[in-house]
Amino acid sequence: MHKSYILIVMLALFCFGPAIAQDSLNIVNDVTQLNPITVSQIIAPTTTKQIVSAVKTHDGPISIGGGRYSMGGQTATERALHIDMRSFDSIVHFSETDKEITVQAGITWRKIQEFIDPYNLSVSIMQSYANFTVGGSLSVNVHGRYIGKGPVILSVKKIEVVLANGTIVTATPLQNKEVFYGAIGGYGGLGVITEVTLQLADxxxxxxxxxxxxxKDYKEYFFDNIKNDSTVIFHNANIYPNNYNKVREVSYRQTSKEVTITDRLKPLDEKYNVNKYAFKVISASSFGKWMRQYLLDPALYAGNPVEWRNYEASYDVLELEPESRIKSTYVLQEYFVPVGQFDSFYPLMATILKNNNVNVINISIRHANKDPGSLLAWAKTEVFAFVLYYKQGTEQKDKDAVAKWTQQLIDASISCGGTYYLPYQLHATQVQFAQAYPDSPLFFELKKKLDPTNKFTNKLWDKYYP
Known part of the structure; x- marks a missing residue:
C-alpha cells in the first residue's frame, strides 16, 4: 500500500490517465475530456508510404495525434484528417555498441524500454510516464526528472519528417537544422515526424x-547538493498545498547496492485501486492534503529503496485515472522561470493560487538545462519548472475561473523572465503567447515556407498562428 501511494504523491508530472478517443464517431478528445473535436476522418497508418499518400492527397487540414495526453486540442481541429500514429510503432534500427535506437514515431516509450532493458540500456530523457508516444513527446519537447539534462531534444540525434508536399526530410542539428529545431517542439505545425533516432543511456x-x-531554502539546497552531484539521476521537489511553504525533495542516486525492488520494469497488470482511492482523498479536501503532508508522506519516505533506472522510468498513467471525469477532471499546467528568479516566482504563484481557491493537488519542481535551439523553446536559459496538477469542475463557470487565474500565473511567469508550457488548455491570450515565446515569428515564418496552405494545424495553431 505504501509503495502504491508514493506513485501518486511523488510524480505529478504528466499525470494523466488514458485518453478516451471516440474514434467510431470521429471525435478526438484528450485525457481531460474537456475538448471533444469532431474531425472528418481518422486514419491509423502503419507505413511511411501511407502517411505520404495521405498528406499528398488530402486538400484540407491535417492533425496528428499520439497518446492524446496534451490537454487543449493540440492534436485535432474541426473537419481535419486526423492521423492516429499509435499503430506506427516499429523499431527500425538498434545499436548496442553505439547506444542508439531508431523507431517509428508512434511507438511508446514503454515499448522501447521493453526492447532495450535486456541490453541494460535506458532512455536518456523522457517524461515520468511511459505511455506517451515518442513522436508526441518530441512534438511538445518534453522533459522529465533527469538531473544534468533538460528538454528531450538534447537526446535526439535525427528525425525524419513528412512535409506538406509529401517530401520526406531527414533532419539533424547540422542537416536541415531548421526542420530539426522547428519540428521538435512544433506541435505538429510543420509536418509529420515519422522516424526518430535517440541516444540511449546505461x-x-x-x-x-x-x-x-x-x-525558501530549496534553491540553495539544490545548487549545493543536487546539481553538481553526478550520481543523481532523478530529482524533483514536491510543494505541499495549501500553504506552499514546505517542499520534499526526492532524489535517486546511482548506487552499487543490491536492488530491493527486483522488477526491471513496472508490472503491466496493476489495477492501481489503492492509488486511485488515495488520490481521490487527497484531491477531495484540505484535510486530505494535510493528511498527505503530516501523516502519509513521513511514513512513506521512511525507507530508501534501491531499484533499476528503467523501473523508475516506466510509470503507467493508469494509476492516476479517476472513476469519472464528467463533473470534475484533473489537469496540468507548467511554468518555467530562470533559476535566478526562483525566489521571485514562487511567492507570486502561491498568492495567485490562494486568492483563487485553486484545488491544487501537487506542484512538482524540476530543473532543466538550456534548450539547444528549438524555435519554440521553453528553456531559453537554465530553468526551474513548476508543474501544477489540479482539480477543476467541467461546467463553463469552472472553465472561466481557470482561465482567469491561469492568465495571472502566465503574467507572473513572464514578469520573472519565464514562460509557460504549451501542451495544456489554451487560456493564454495572443499577447501572452507572443511575450512568452518571442521566437514564434521565426517558427511562423518557417511554417509559411514549408506549409504555405497551413495544411498541418490543430486548435493550438488555430488560435495562435496568424
Missing part, C-alpha cells in the same frame, strides 16, 4: 533519498 541501479525543506 540502465543503472538507483537509491531513493528525501529531505523536507522550507521552500
Amino acid at each position: 540502465n543503472v541501479k538507483v537509491e531513493r533519498t528525501d529531505k523536507l525543506l522550507a521552500i
